[in-house]
Amino acid sequence: MLGDAQAGRWAVDEETGIHLRSAIVTMQHRLDQLAPRVGFLKQAPKLGNDEYARTVAEHMRAAMDSDDQSLVPVFEALREGLESLRQALDTAVRNYDAADEAATRHLGQFKE
Template sequence: MSTGSEFDGPPAAAPSGDAGQNFLSNLLYNPMDSAGAQKLNEGAQQFKALAENGSFAINEEGFAAYQKVCDKFLDGYSDMSTELLFLLRRAKMGSSDYAKQVSDFNVKVAAGDEQSLIPNFELLKTGFEQVKEALAIARKNYNATEDSHQQALSKLHGEH
């Protein structure tokens, strides 16, 4: 049965020519696998570079909305980080060879390589931190542009 909602497909593309909006619209596109976590992290770096170069600005309302998303992830990460460390310890599952293999496998899934759970959560954390930094810069860009426009309008109004 189709409900009209697709959670596993890509989100609708943002209009071309708005790189910041393109990144934001894809912010949460399947970040729960290694490739998705890497994509989010790379996108966050590019997003920050756009903001630093003055190519992206965001108003207070947009800033607050995206800041809330970032904070929700980062707060959840902080709450979960201690619990994630427990996954690094071999669980006591019995003394049979099979129990030891399962226990070792669980540790490997948690942190055995860069495609494991913990490294990908850390990569997501870094990405969301970079998005927050980019948003702060983009809000500054927006405020500077608004101030500049306000000054220009004041000069025009004063000249007439």
């Protein structure tokens, strides 16, 4: 969406942009509050020092942060995606404002 907005293929009026931006920012704040907890999922839990406990702990850690479909990377991708969406929305509002201004100038020629 950011690429489309930057290329001028997406525009949104200010009023709609305010509501969308509010929803995005609210979600970003909620995810920011969860981030420290998610950070703990990158660590193996302390289950003990014997070999079995270490194996189980590493398995639990790997289940949360072993590939791009695990919870931790998906959470981080969501945070990045929301930031990209917020930037796209800001650009789309500017696109709408610029198009509106250009139309007003163009139609102003016909007043005279």
